[in-house]
Amino acid sequence: MSMTDDIDAATALTVGHVAELVGVSVRTLHHWDEIGLVSPARTRADYRLYSGEDVARIHRVLLYREVGVTLDDVARILDDPTVSARDHLARQRHLLLERIDSLAAKVTAVDRMMEEEQMNKKLTPQEQAEIFGTDWDPEYAEEAEQRWGGTEQWATSQKRVGGMSKDELTTWATEGEALNRALAEAMREGVAPGSAAANALAERHRALVSASYDCTHSMQVLLAQMYVSDARFTAYYEKYAAGLAAWLRAAVEANARAHGVDPESATWE
Secondary structure, eight states: OOBGGGSOTTTOEEHHHHHHHHTOOHHHHHHHHHTTSSOOEEOTTOOEEEOHHHHHHHHHHHHHHHTTOOHHHHHHHHTOTTOOHHHHHHHHHHHHHHHHHHHHHHHHHHHHHHHHHHHTOOOOHHHHHHHHOTTOOHHHHHHHHHHHTTSHHHHHHHHHHHTOOHHHHHHHHHHHHHHHHHHHHHHHTTOOTTSHHHHHHHHHHHHHHTTTSOOOHHHHHHHHHHHHHSHHHHHHHHTTSTTHHHHHHHHHHHHHHHTTOOGGGOOOO
């Protein structure tokens, strides 16, 4: 250590100022001084004063510590007369890039774990009823898994819906309710399947389904056909208006034709 004659006292920094500047505790700086890692000058009253070079050395210490180098090794590296400041920076850059690669791999692993957790997330029957209505039957989900569990769309649906918050699911259900009421109103007002208004509603229906998985016009046709062939789906739409399931099927098929899909040969793709 040296007295203040060796540095510019006007620009020197106190230990408290340096601690705040570099983000370490005063106690840490005291320790580094005691072990000879970063030893600032002292005033005649024995107060520490840090020069710009001292602060630069501290930053080098922090960078090496960030990548896991021990204090003993840091001291040896910094005091190696064959290594220039530029060499230190190049070495630290290399170590930081290695650390970034390691952290990126860990982030990927955590993301994968989060996805798996989300895909296994199950709403309780009470939550399902609260969000989707009192007529929601947990067996619907079990039957859907039996029908489509091996498809890409099922995996996508599990990931997307499983990742939704309760508020997001509630919003989705509310949008579905609003759509069903709009469909019923259009049918009662005599909107014809194939008209611009009916096609817009059919696209709105497809967009709602696509929140779960990417629903093509061909897939939508098969869904609409099921609304008529499956009495449970028919009863669901009949709540809004008698004959609504059949009207929705007709609207979806007409819209599909407008997009080049023949409903008679529609496939799940």
